[in-house]
Amino acid sequence: MKRSASEWLFIILFVPATIAFYAIYKYPFDLLGPNADTRLLGKNLSFWYMLLYTAIVCGIAGKALLMNKNVYSFKSVLPQGLSPYQRKKFLSIFLVQGVGFFLLPFVILPLSRGADFWNDTMGNPVKTAHVYLFPGFTSPGMAVYLFVIIPIFTWFFGKRYCSWICSCGNLAETVGITVWGKKWVKEGTPRGETANKNHWIQKAVMFFAIAFGLLLLVDSMKIVAAPDAVTRLRQLQDFFIDFMFGSVIGIAAYPFWGTRIWCRYGCPLAKFMELSGKVTKSRFAVKADEKCTGIGLCTKACPMGIDVASYAHVNKKPTMGSFGLSDTVCIGCGGCIDVCPTKALSFGRHGKAEVVTLSS
Numbered sequence: 001m002k003r004s005a006s007e008w009l010f011i012i013l014f015v016p017a018t019i020a021f022y023a024i025y026k027y028p029f030d031l032l033g034p035n036a037d038t039r040l041l042g043k044n045l046s047f048w049y050m051l052l053y054t055a056i057v058c059g060i061a062g063k064a065l066l067m068n069k070n071v072y073s074f075k076s077v078l079p080q081g082l083s084p085y086q087r088k089k090f091l092s093i094f095l096v097q098g099v100g101f102f103l104l105p106f107v108i109l110p111l112s113r114g115a116d117f118w119n120d121t122m123g124n125p126v127k128t129a130h131v132y133l134f135p136g137f138t139s140p141g142m143a144v145y146l147f148v149i150i151p152i153f154t155w156f157f158g159k160r161y162c163s164w165i166c167s168c169g170n171l172a173e174t175v176g177i178t179v180w181g182k183k184w185v186k187e188g189t190p191r192g193e194t195a196n197k198n199h200w201i202q203k204a205v206m207f208f209a210i211a212f213g214l215l216l217l218v219d220s221m222k223i224v225a226a227p228d229a230v231t232r233l234r235q236l237q238d239f240f241i242d243f244m245f246g247s248v249i250g251i252a253a254y255p256f257w258g259t260r261i262w263c264r265y266g267c268p269l270a271k272f273m274e275l276s277g278k279v280t281k282s283r284f285a286v287k288a289d290e291k292c293t294g295i296g297l298c299t300k301a302c303p304m305g306i307d308v309a310s311y312a313h314v315n316k317k318p319t320m321g322s323f324g325l326s327d328t329v330c331i332g333c334g335g336c337i338d339v340c341p342t343k344a345l346s347f348g349r350h351g352k353a354e355v356v357t358l359s360s
Helices: 005-026 028-032 044-068 084-112 140-157 160-164 169-177 181-188 191-197 200-220 227-252 263-264 268-279 297-299 334-341
Strands: 284-288 343-349
Touching: 005 028, 005 044, 005 227, 044 084, 044 169, 084 160, 084 169, 084 334, 140 160, 140 268, 140 284, 160 169, 160 268, 160 297, 169 227, 181 297, 200 227, 200 263, 200 268, 227 263, 297 334, 334 343
Parallel strands: none
Antiparallel strands: 284 343
16 A cells, blocks of 8 residues: 555554553553543543544534535546435434534533533543443343344344444544545455455454353342453453454554454444344345446445445446345445446345435
């Protein structure tokens, strides 16, 4: 991958800064001492982290909406405007991230409770994000959300949760449409047979999450008292999955392996959605028609490493094939559809002869 001097400078600063920040953010008292005060202007690091995170996501999503240009085209090959599907997606990202993940939990709720806004109480960072699945075993509300609502959503819409709603996905989706981000996706995303075989890593993470969740459940119900086992597994979860994989590799590796390395190889919720989509035979599909010319831009635009072109064109002939959660890890971002100059791809439904076009 050829990089400019400015890109190399960014990487040299970005990677160690990301690792250092997450280390302090996740383990402040271990690194700075048990009485360390990591607040800035009276606010915990979590507030400033989410403010910066949200500013990046909403800034890029807002720019895409305002500029109204095809954000997936390479070198301005496709000058047309942002498709209705992408407009809805980036509006969803903007609102969900800005309101749901920042304003509501960090501003509106504290103010509604009468809290001293600029004087946060010191505390440990939260490491129980719902994407890790195990919170669903200790909270009835989270159990309904993770194991009932999301599978139903997946049956209707595939893994669009990853590209329309999820905070991790919001960052990946927006960074992936920047100038450097598109190059990282195009040239850095792992592709091919070996890359697909490595999906077992995500399955292993998911099974670990379920096992940890079950242990928390039986321990909380006093069926089996296993405080030592809970502590050891929580330490493994916190360090290897939350810190190393979800935070450091999941973000710091953007310039090397594309923007979806965590979503594809780490996130247990993403794997759970994929498997639930297979079991329930999700209606979600991407379909190709006879207009495909086989230039392969669709494959290069896929942040999940799917060989989209192989479903549309074989031996110099269009095949009018389709794919969904039964055979791929597609997140429904629509990049392959919007990058195609002949408009040979569209969203559809499995089991239906007609194509239900959602991108036009």
